[in-house]
Amino acid sequence: MLELRKDIFADERDDNLNEVGKGTQRQDMLGHVTGTSTYFNDHKLQGMLHVRVVRSTQSHARLRRIDTSEAERSEGVRRVIRGADVPRNLNTLLSLINFGKDDEPTLAVDKVRYRGEPIVAVVAETLRAAAEAAAKVRVDYESLPSVFDVEEALKPGAPTVNETYPKNTFTYHERYDHQKLRFGDVERGFAGADHVLEQRYQMSPIEHAPVETNGSIAAPDTNGRYVVYTSTQALFFSLDTCAKILDLPSNTFHFIGGTVGGGFGGKVDTLTEPLAILAAMLTGRPVRYVLGREEEMQFGPPRGAERIYIKDGVMRDGRIVARQIRGYFDSGAYTRLSSYAVVKCAAHLPGPYTIPNVHGDIYCVFTNRTPATAMRGFGITGMDFALECQMDKLAHLIGMDPMEFRILNAYRDGDMKAHRREAKNTALIECVQVAAEKAKWPIREEFRRMSSRKDGGGARAAVPSTPREPAQPRSAPAQQRTSYDRGLSMPPQPDPPPQAPAPSPGHGATRFSSVFGTRRR
Amino acid sequence: MAKTPLQFRHNGRDVALFVDGGTNLLVVLREMLGDVTPKFGCGQGGCGACTVLIDGEAHLSCLTLAEAVEGRAVETLDGIKTGPNLHPLQRAFAEGFAAQCGYCTPGMLMAAKALLDRNPQPSREQVVEAISGNICRCTGYEPIINAVLAAASSRASA
Numbered sequence: 194m195l196e197l198r199k200d201i202f203a204d205e206r207d208d209n210l211n212e213v214g215k216g217t218q219r220q221d222m223l224g225h226v227t228g229t230s231t232y233f234n235d236h237k238l239q240g241m242l243h244v245r246v247v248r249s250t251q252s253h254a255r256l257r258r259i260d261t262s263e264a265e266r267s268e269g270v271r272r273v274i275r276g277a278d279v280p281r282n283l284n285t286l287l288s289l290i291n292f293g294k295d296d297e298p299t300l301a302v303d304k305v306r307y308r309g310e311p312i313v314a315v316v317a318e319t320l321r322a323a324a325e326a327a328a329k330v331r332v333d334y335e336s337l338p339s340v341f342d343v344e345e346a347l348k349p350g351a352p353t354v355n356e357t358y359p360k361n362t363f364t365y366h367e368r369y370d371h372q373k374l375r376f377g378d379v380e381r382g383f384a385g386a387d388h389v390l391e392q393r394y395q396m397s398p399i400e401h402a403p404v405e406t407n408g409s410i411a412a413p414d415t416n417g418r419y420v421v422y423t424s425t426q427a428l429f430f431s432l433d434t435c436a437k438i439l440d441l442p443s444n445t446f447h448f449i450g451g452t453v454g455g456g457f458g459g460k461v462d463t464l465t466e467p468l469a470i471l472a473a474m475l476t477g478r479p480v481r482y483v484l485g486r487e488e489e490m491q492f493g494p495p496r497g498a499e500r501i502y503i504k505d506g507v508m509r510d511g512r513i514v515a516r517q518i519r520g521y522f523d524s525g526a527y528t529r530l531s532s533y534a535v536v537k538c539a540a541h542l543p544g545p546y547t548i549p550n551v552h553g554d555i556y557c558v559f560t561n562r563t564p565a566t567a568m569r570g571f572g573i574t575g576m577d578f579a580l581e582c583q584m585d586k587l588a589h590l591i592g593m594d595p596m597e598f599r600i601l602n603a604y605r606d607g608d609m610k611a612h613r614r615e616a617k618n619t620a621l622i623e624c625v626q627v628a629a630e631k632a633k634w635p636i637r638e639e640f641r642r643m644s645s646r647k648d649g650g651g652a653r654a655a656v657p658s659t660p661r662e663p664a665q666p667r668s669a670p671a672q673q674r675t676s677y678d679r680g681l682s683m684p685p686q687p688d689p690p691p692q693a694p695a696p697s698p699g700h701g702a703t704r705f706s707s708v709f710g711t712r713r714r
Numbered sequence: 715m716a717k718t719p720l721q722f723r724h725n726g727r728d729v730a731l732f733v734d735g736g737t738n739l740l741v742v743l744r745e746m747l748g749d750v751t752p753k754f755g756c757g758q759g760g761c762g763a764c765t766v767l768i769d770g771e772a773h774l775s776c777l778t779l780a781e782a783v784e785g786r787a788v789e790t791l792d793g794i795k796t797g798p799n800l801h802p803l804q805r806a807f808a809e810g811f812a813a814q815c816g817y818c819t820p821g822m823l824m825a826a827k828a829l830l831d832r833n834p835q836p837s838r839e840q841v842v843e844a845i846s847g848n849i850c851r852c853t854g855y856e857p858i859i860n861a862v863l864a865a866a867s868s869r870a871s872a
Contacts (some may be wrong), residue, residue, distance in 0.1 A: 220809070225803040225816030228751030228791035232817065321736075403851055404755045404763050405817045454753070454817030486756035620754040627840045 201620045201645065221452065230452045232405060233422040234483060238412050242271055242627045244472055244482035247313040247330045249305035252341075252561040253352065254334035256312070260303065263329040264315055269360045271476050273330075273395035273419060274314040276302035279471060280440035285528050289433050293705030294364075296357035297527035297564070299467050305334070306354055306526035307563050308316055309491035316480060339561040343500055343521035346560050352367060354526055354559040356503055361642065362534045363524065363557035370556070372539035376611040377507070377550035377657035382515025388507030388590055393672040394579035395504050398495035398523070401568055405454020407493055408483030411469040419470050426456040434463040435470055446470070458567035462529055464496055497531050497565025498523035502670035503583045506550075511593050511601045515550040516543040519670050520576060522557050525564035530571070531557050535571030540612050544580040545621045546602040546648075549657055551611040582687035588678040596629045607650025619645045647677045722783045723769075724749065725793025730869035736797045739775040739783055743790060751791035752818045755849070761785040762848030766790045774827035794827060803827055806865035807858070814852030822848050826862045835866055 224230035283295040286475035319322035346361040362370040388510040425431040428450040472480040506515035524531035542553040588598035603621040717732035755763035767789040829844035
C-alpha cells in the first residue's frame with residue numbers, strides 16, 4: 194500500500210523510517226476503549242466549587258454599570274469575581290514571545306467587543322447555584338455601532354473595535370498595518386500577460402467543535418501552590434499565561450494535562466485556567482470551570498474568516514507570470530493568534546508555484562466577532578482553498594488540463610521562493626503525477642516525465658528586480674465573471690474579454706450570491 | 715432543596731442515593747457514583763458522548779432525569795468488560811484504530827453494544843443508524859463502523 198519515495202528527499206535526514214507503513218498500537222488505546230483515560234474533568238475533588246460566567250449579550254457596547262449585589266446574596270454563592278479582581282486583567286497570548294500588545298481582558302471592565310465576552314464570574318457550591326446567581330447579575334449596556342466585515346472595518350469612519358489598535362488592524366513592527374510581500378513587478382507581468390483573471394474568495398469562521406469542551410479544575414495545593422487539571426493543548430503556554438495574568442511566578446502552578454478530548458487548535462487560548470485558579474485563590478477551595486456547548490461555540494474561538502482577492506496574469510501556454518493577492522484575516526475582537534497566522538500566510542504566497550512576479554498584502558483585521566485562533570494549518574488552509582480554486586479557473590480559462598497546469602507551474606528544487614528562500618525537496622510535481630495516476634486521470638507524456646529535481650534553479654533561482662513602490666492609492670479589488678463558475682461542463686472559452694459585463698447569475702451562481710454580492714465588475 | 719430517594723442497578727450492582735429534583739443521570743453517574751466513563755459533551759442530547767444503556771436500550775444520560783431510572787438497570791462502559799477480558803467491541807475498536815482522542819468512544823461503544831445485543835449480525839446500514847446520534851470529530855466514522863462490524867463477525871465465529 195504505502196510507497197516511500199526516499200529518492201525525492203535524498204538530502205533529508207537519513208533514517209530508515211522503521212515505523213512508517215506498519216501498524217503500531219497507540220499507547221493510550223486501552224484506556225480509551227475501557228473509558229479509563231483520564232480527562233481533566235474526570236478528577237473529583239472534595240469541596241469543589243463551580244464557575245459560571247456572565248457573558249455579553251451585545252456585540253459592541255460600553256458597560257455603564259454592573260450590579261452583582263443580588264447575585265452575591267444568592268444561595269450557594271461563595272464569590273463573585275470582577276475585572277478589578279484580576280491582577281493583570283489585560284493580556285495578549287503571544288506576549289510570551291514579545292509579539293503584540295496586551296489587548297484582551299480576562300473579564301471586561303468598561304467595554305465589551307463581541308457577544309459572549311466574559312464580564313463577571315460567579316463561584317458557587319453547585320453549577321446550578323452558580324447559573325442561578327449569574328442570571329441575577331445586572332449589566333447596563335450602552336450599545337455601540339458594530340462592524341462584522343473585514344473590509345468595512347478598514348474603511349474610514351468604521352467603529353474602532355479595540356482601542357489598542359485604533360485602525361482595526363494589528364500593528365507589525367510597531368508601524369505596519371499589514372504584511373507585505375514584493376517579488377518582481379506584477380504590473381509589468383500583467384501588462385505582458387495573455388489573460389488577467391481577478392477573483393474573490395471567502396471562507397467562513399469554522400468551529401473546531403471538539404466533543405469535550407474547554408475547561409479546567411484548579412485546587413489549592415500545599416506550600417501555596419495550585420494544581421491545575423486542564424484540557425489545554427498547550428500546557429506550558431497556558432501555565433505561563435496564567436502566571437502573567439495572575440502576576441505570580443510560574444512555579445506557583447502545577448499544571449496537569451495529558452488526554453485531551455479533541456482540540457484541533459481550539460484549546461490553545463487559555464480560556465478557563467486564569468479564572469479557575471483565581472477563584473481557587475479567592476475561596477481557598479477547588480474550583481471547576483467548564484464551558485457549556487453554547488459557550489464553546491460563542492466564546493471558544495473558531496478558525497477565523499478570511500476574504501481573499503487573487504489577480505493572476507497567465508500566458509496562453511500555461512505559465513503564470515504574475516500573481517497579486519490581497520487577503521483579510523478576521524481576527525474578531527482581539528488578537529489571540531491571528532497576527533501570527535497572517536505572517537505564515539504571507540510566507541506561503543504564491544502557493545507551491547514558481548511565479549516570477551508576486552505581490553501580496555495580508556491584513557489582520559479586528560471586527561466585533563468572536564476572537565479567532567489556531568486551527569489545523571491556520572494561515573495556510575483558507576489561502577490554499579483560494580489558490581487552488583484559482584488554479585482550476587486559470588486552467589479552464591486557457592483550455593489546459595488542471596493537473597498538467599499545476600505540474601507546469603509547480604516549484605522545483607533550487608527555485609527562489611517569493612520570500613527569498615530557496616525551494617528544497619519540493620516534490621509537488623511527483624505528488625500531482627501520483628495523484629493523477631491513482632485517479633486514472635490521463636496526463637500527457639511530457640508532463641509524466643517532468644521532475645521536481647530537474648530544470649529548477651538557474652534563472653529561476655534569481656530574485657527578480659523588484660521596484661520600490663511609491664505610495665500609491667489602493668485600487669479596489671475586483672471580481673471577474675468566468676465561464677468556469679457557470680459549470681465545468683461548458684467548453685473553455687479561449688479568449689473571454691476580461692472586462693465583460695457580468696451576466697445575471699444562473700442557478701449555479703445564486704449559491705454564491707453572498708460571496709459575489711459586492712462584486713464590482 | 716428537597717431530595718428524592720433513588721435506587722437502581724448500576725453495572726450489576728444495586729445503588730441507593732438521594733438526588734435533588736431535576737438532577738440528570740449523567741450527573742448521578744459521574745459526580746455521585748464516580749463512574750466517569752459517560753462523558754459530558756453538550757448537555758443537549760446533540761453529541762452522544764453520555765450514552766448509557768437503560769434496560770439494554772441506548773439512552774442519553776444528560777437528558778435522562780435521574781428519577782426515571784428508579785428500579786431499572788443502567789449499564790455504562792465501566793461495566794462491559796468481563797473480569798480482565800475486553801468485550802469483543804472494545805477489542806475491535808482497539809485493533810481497528812476506532813478511537814483517537816477517546817472522548818466519544820464510551821458513548822460509541824455503548825450505542826454499538828445496544829445494537830449488537832439485540833441484533834448480533836447487523837448490516838452496515840444498521841450500524842450507521844445505531845451510531846448516528848454519536849459525534850466523533852477525530853477518527854472519522856469509517857474505522858468505527860468497521861470495528862462494530864468486525865466485533866459482530868468475531869462473535870459469530872467464536
